[in-house]
Amino acid sequence: MSEPHIETPQELDDANAKPVDRPAQTGAAKPSPDKKGDVLLEMENVTLRFGGVVALNDVSFALRKGEIFGLIGPNGAGKTTCFNAMTGVYRPTSGAIRFKGESIVGKKKHEITRGGIARTFQNVRLFPEMTALENVMVGADAHHKTSVLSALFRLPRFWKEEHEGRDKSLELLRFVGIEHRAGEVSRNLSYGEQRRLEIARALATDPTLLCLDEPAAGFNPAEKAELLELIRKIRDTGVTVLLIEHDMRLVMGVTDRIVVLEFGKKIAEGTPAEVRDDPKVIAAYLGVPTDAA
């Protein structure tokens, strides 16, 4: 984890004032898009069926390093399913998912996590009886090697990794802004704090790709603005962010590129501006059948 980047007040103002225009500027302002633009995760013709229901139908898209990528669509469009396929919860019926050029289909969930994909959940899934700090430390443990024996006998590795994990976790809690709640049992945290804690826990696994599943659900505008800021901060540390979101404004305001799903099919892909004007997307969000548009 690199040193968290602290945004300047000016950047903050920008974000709050003109969220819609932001992505274009950011994209243009980034100094070396080529280097950052390598493909990180690739979905290739992914289809996923549950019994007779087709949850994902021949979906293909690619995430590039360093971008904030939006995955949107109406309810039941298959966004979370798509997510789950990437993180190993579901296995695609057909198609390939490659991360850093390597197929991750059929890999165990914890292997995928260790490979560099971390996620949060649509409805917060913290470990409620554990403290905030412990929650994050579980994430940090993903890369630790302390064995049962070294924990049992308190061998040097245990102390080293325990210190390291604790420092890192505290730092992450500071990064997401809930450091003062570190010792609190996580179920006692406020909803917003829980969402942030989930992000910190995911970041603790040192991801290259962070997948956020509707992180702004249930947030008020002020909280959403804070979240936007946080997401950018995360991206600025070098982590690629995949964002599933309902709130169009939020998505449009922060993402570099967007894929739109409907009924398990990809119906549009492009920059926020392109997508926003796509008639299919408009139809999908207004509930008009696509062929009528």
Place this chain on the structure above:
Amino acid sequence: MRQVFARAISGLAVIGLVAGAAACNSSSDTGDSASGGNCGYKLAYFGALTGSSANLGVNIEQGFELAINQYNEKKGSDCITVAKFDSQGAPEVAPGVARQLVADKKILGIVGPPFSGESEAADPIFEEAGIPTISPSATRTSLASNGWKTFHRAVANDDSQGPAAAAYIKDTLKATKVFVADDQSAYGAGLADIVKQKLGTAVVGTDKTEADGKQTDFSAVVQKVVSSGANVFFYGGYYQNAGLIRKQLTAANWKGTLLGGDGMKDAGLAKAAGNAAAVGTIVTCPCSPPEKAGGTFVADYKAKWGVDAGTYSDVAYDAANIFLQGIDAGNTTAEKMNTYLSTVNYQGIANTYKFTETGELDPSLLKVWTFKFDATGNQVADQEVKVS
């Protein structure tokens, strides 16, 4: 947290109160010890009073207590105190209870432990404390070969009852097709193994069941008995299972004879099976019919406890009387009592008791009788079995 402690303390207080009450009761017992000659001592029953084998233990304890009550009545005082120690018949419980027993220096002798398993666990402790035991029912052969000086049993071991049962099946019933099963208890399996061995080719089928209280549906055994064409079924086990099996055999229309060892010699068998089904069931017992000895044990027992004497009640009664006779003779230390037991020759209601060096009954005095369940559920003495 504080509430927890408050609750815990009040809980302890309740227990304490009850304990206090109990302690008061027990301390008042020793009041009039000085009245008769050798009074103020205790005899202990050690065995199951609760738990799954309680019924057998209670039979024994009641026989034991009856003897002491009669003794005390004769003396006109509470001369000898009954001390009861509940081992639940469980080997894992027995040592702790046994240690509690040996801490009481007034105890001169122990009737028990009833089961072989708990004997193995508890007898070393009695041995170390030097308190003599007379077990009315622990029949495992190996118990006598541990070199315990305090160990005695007032019952023949498995080696003498099994051959008698086999001889009875062969000579009296003249059965050529015998089915043998047991309940896998040390007692039941030991007995059944000897019977199987002695009967040889006459055994047309075997099976094993689970122990008393672990199994109630015996359809499979019953079917095997029926299919084997056997007309005699020997079951090594206790009366509860035997009663159930007898009932289910009758329900399956099997008309042969059920036969078993002394563990089945209990009214409980007829109770479980129903008198009609139990009629004709035969049990062997290394004991003589109580009525042979005269006396009023059967009636006294019924009068005292309101139930019929069960398996081993009579033996326990005898065992207690052996100790009481010893006390009368002035053996008022455990050590003297033990020496006295090595010389005793006591004519009891179930047997004549004379112990060998290893604590076994003198083989020359052993008698094995058979008893038959009659239409009222009583076990009537049938005949004495001679093992040739």
Place this chain on the structure above:
Amino acid sequence: MSESVAATSAKKSWRGNGGVRGWYGRQSLVVRVVLGIVFAVLAVLLPYVGDVPVIGPQIITVGIDWPSALFNMSYYVLLALGLNVVVGFAGLLDLGYVGFFAVGAYTVALFTSPDSVLHTEWKWVAAIPVALAVTMVSGLILGWPTLRLRGDYLAIVTLGFAEIIRIFATSSETLRGDRGFSDLPHPPGDYSDGKAIFGVADATPYYWLGLAVIIVVIFAVRNLDRSRVGRSWLAIREDEEAAEIMGVRTIKYKLWAFAIGAFIGGLGGVMFAGQQGFMNSQTFQLQFSILVLAGVVMGGSGNIFGAILGGALISYIPDRLRGIEDPIWHTDLFGFRFAIFGAVIIAIMIFRPQGLIPSRRRAMELKDREKEVAPQ
């Protein structure tokens, strides 16, 4: 401000700070070590508590030798500690835990008893490593096929395993069923006068041995709990899928939980066999498993001291009721012990559904947390 208000607010903040444990956690290392030593010394002196005037006689058991009752408590506590790892930490509902106790005890018996088919007749100490290895492996054997099963299915399968072990012990020739193993050796050691320390007449040394083992196990379990291992278990208990997605190797840690639980259960079995001298298949009843589970949950599943309290209580309450005459029927209260016990369980669970000492992770200040990590 009236006094009662002050008292309430004091109580509130007391609770808010995590009660006794919160207070304990906030003390300096020295205070905690001293307190720990005081508790340990008190535990060592427990066999003599009967000599304390007034209180003593209320505490000790009357129907069973008090040191023996303490020894019984010690192996129940060991079982509770082990089951707490499985149920309390990793959240795997195990209804057949006593199976491991049986495996430990039987392995000792097989290698030490002259009745055994192996005829090795080892010393008790020599059989320990083998017994513990065998129980750990049996833990894995139970754990492996059941990994896929969810909570309640796991419960019935573990129950089934324990029953299979019991039936096998009852019915197989090798394990001798009801006939059992006699002449099991006791732990080694002699007094200066040549008498064995671990004899048959006095259970106190066995209790102390049990206590020593318990203390070692407490430290071991605590070390595991406050480490990556413990966090992984908790995470699995709280949300298995989320845990795996956060990089926890759930299968590995579930198996470790089974193996470590089995190890501690086996340790209990080893202690039991060493004291007992004789054992047979009667001991390993299903009710025993259920009782230990009840103890763990009653004490506070997931909390080491809760498990200890629960384990001690399930052994102590029935033993304490032994030899006490009930006021109505004048029979031994011991006969009612399970009936009373059942009622007590219901009452405790209704009033404290989380157990007597719940596993609530205390809300401690970070400072203290950091202090804990400092080498001791």
Place this chain on the structure above:
Amino acid sequence: MDFSGLIQDFGPLTITGLAQGAIIALFALGYTLVYGVLRLINFAHSEVFLLGSYACLVVWGFFGLDQNSATPSVIAVIGFLLLGLVAAIVVSGLTALGVELVAYRPLRRRNAPPLAFLITAIGASLFISETVGVITQRNIKAVPPLIRPADVFVIGNMHVTNLQILIIVLALVMMFVLDRFINRSRLGRGIRAVAQNPDSAALMGVNKSRVIALVFLLGGLMAGIAAVMYDLKIGVTRFDAGFLLGIEAFTAAVLGGIGNLRGALLGGLLLGVLQNYAAGLFGTQWLHAASFVLLVLILLVRPTGLLGESLGRARA
């Protein structure tokens, strides 16, 4: 292993196994119903059965019947049977309700963790069975010979008796009625609604507490019938009869797919028959071990039991 014996006795072992299995199945329904709605192993259900098995005996005892009585006339037998059934059903049903009210409802109010329910269930089970144990001095209680077994028909060496037919038919009928009730009636719909989603069921005006009480009651009724059949078949009851058969019934429920009514029937019958086969093959002492081995094997292949879990829980 005795293959020839098993083959020779295949018929008789099957029919006696089916009779035992039918009792187990009726008993298992209580576990399955409660689990389906509350996701709770109602450990105390074994004691619901136990009290039922005593209730009918008490009623028959009231009429002076005991194990030594002669079998009464047919009319009287039918009357006694009905009386016994009613008594057992009432007592079992009330016990089940009582357990729910005393042991579970307070916990639900406090939103207790699932383990707490299991432990109170164990507590309730201990309390009831041990109290019965103390009252009966842990002795057996024998059953009057109301139905003297007689062959109705014989196929080879398979004698099918009147009692076996009664047990199997009664179990099937009750199963059918219950299935109908759950799937067709208004109350049954409520049960299914709560089973599927307690929260939305509550929103839709289903009284959850009532439904839960109903489920316990239904389980109790079935256990009561099973208890009477058990008494008639086995011939005695005892304070731990419920515990012993309860383990088997619970195994059967899981085997078939807990929460699934037809699964309970299938599991019960299968268990009864296979236990008998195992007893024939390996010896009666392995009977219970066989049922657990079977359970483990089936759960390894089908982790949610043979028919899967669902009490109206529709799977997409």
